[in-house]
């Protein structure tokens with residue numbers, strides 16, 4: 001039984017350029033209702049030693065050990081490696097070898113803010129590594145920072161990400177706040193929901209969800225996307241057959257409401273995206289939604305569209321899922 005739980009997968013502490021202590025970050029994240037966070041300091045894993053079982057019990061929060069490889073050619077989020085991997089001399093042409101080393105160390109790799117401003121303003125933040133082994137990259141941070149769609153870098157990521165999917169690569173979505181400091185004011189926040197075996201929040205389950213593509217990102221509402229065919233039911237990251245199918249979307253408005261209700265988030269429509277194009281759209285009335293149709297090879301995802309206090313009109317993206325693949 002897969003159960004989706006909310007995470008914040010991109011955080012910094014005083015072990016790199018953040019202002020948080022490790023316990024301070026954990027307490028701040030727990031207050032926003034996350035089930036777990038990843039510790040991703042720039043080129044440092046020393047913060048992980050400060051995570052104790054007592055702190056995890058006190059905050060009710062699990063911490064996934066990680067690091068943000070921070071290089072001149074891009075930033076890579078690396079979670080759960082069981083050994084040290086030297087990132088210092090990785091170049092655009094040797095990134096595949098480094099990705100293989102991460103996989104060999106049982107870690108998971110995700111590309112952070114791929115369309116951040118690069119040189120000369122923010123040297124190294126833009127993704128310029130020449131990956132050919134996309135099978136060794138598990139996820140793309142398509143939303144970076146709070147209030148994500150107000151940022152040009154995130155608007156630029158979507159066509160690039162969809163292009164990779166259209167080339168046949170399998171990549172999950174993540175939202176990363178890139179959180180560095182305690183909040184002095186309220187923000188429109190994001191969460192990455194991960195589909196965990198039995199809902200158990202621990203590092204192996206988290207890494208497995210990212211590898212399998214069981215993720216969706218949201219400003220608040222929860223999403224359950226399934227594809228029903230004669231052969232059975234398929235969830236995020238799974239591979240169904242091209243052909244007739246019924247896509248079902250269920251939306252939940254009850255989780256973590258205290259965090260997001262102040263932004264007047266309203267889901268107006270549910271969009272079915274197939275191979276990067278809008279295939280169908282239905283108004284959201286509160287009831288489950290279903291799309292019955294002939295599906296081509298490729299991939300599909302659901303997008304929730306609507307309005308919120310920081311947006312313009314009813315077409316803002318409220319949530320989007322990783323793909324279900326169609327072979």
Ligand SMILES: [Zn+2]
Pocket residue numbers: 068075112113125
């Ligand atoms: Zn970064």
Ligand SMILES: [Zn+2]
Pocket residue numbers: 010011012068112178
């Ligand atoms: Zn970062």
